[in-house]
Amino acid sequence: MHALRRGLVVAALVVASSAQAQSHRRADEAMAALKRNDCVNTLNALRQGMLDNEPASLYLSGSLAETGTCAQADPAAAAKAYERAALLGRNDAAAALALLYAEGSGVPQSYADAGRWYAAARGITSPDPGSISSPDAIAKTYTRAVHDLAYFSLANRLKNPYPLNTRVRFDPRTGVATIVSRPASSLPGAIKDADILASYADAVRDLPKPVIPTNADYTTERSMGEDGR
Secondary structure (H helix, E strand, O other): OHHHHHHHHHHHHHHHHOOOOOOOHHHHHHHHHHHOOOHHHHHHHHHHHHHOOOHHHHHHHHHHHHHOOOOOOOHHHHHHHHHHHHHOOOHHHHHHHHHHHHHOOOOOOOHHHHHHHHHHHHOOOOOOOOOOOOHHHHHHHHHHHHHHHHHHHHHHHHOOOOOOOOEEEEEOOOOEEEEEEOOOOOOOOOOOHHHHHHHHHHHHHHOOOOOOOOOOOOOEEEEOOOOOO
């Protein structure tokens, strides 16, 4: 899974570097140089951007360090750059850092830390105390984060066949997950229902529990690994 992310990151950098309305002059210079395959000027621009505490440059530096673009891969440096960017408001950096914690790449493996950074990326909470989200948005992003973190936890912990088409219902008010349907599997070592439900219990434990509004039902059903909103 990490290898797949590595192959996609560089292709997504142009979009990601302009995804949030922040100061990004040096990052723009770095992207222009990167598209010319000019690594010297790419890295020079990013060094200056990092000195200027430019969030976009920090995020882009983390992406290049993680993928080994223009220099040897350095996941520990990537994690540091992502964390600085996340603390300056880059949600994409928080999401990238969450994945590093889930994988134990460049940082100690920790689903609890992955959950906290994933929550920040989804707007459930934030390292910035001044961040404000509506209760409705918090409820929706919380349910999405539980589904995603549970799936990611399974994929990384078990290293054996897991059912992509297993559909799970999650009730954010009670924290209860229920398996709605799953394909029959004769594969050796295929995970059990109990493993799937345990991954949801871990996600609920690791993510901060927000206040769920009582005027709407946020119970959701999703297939594990599904990328729908």
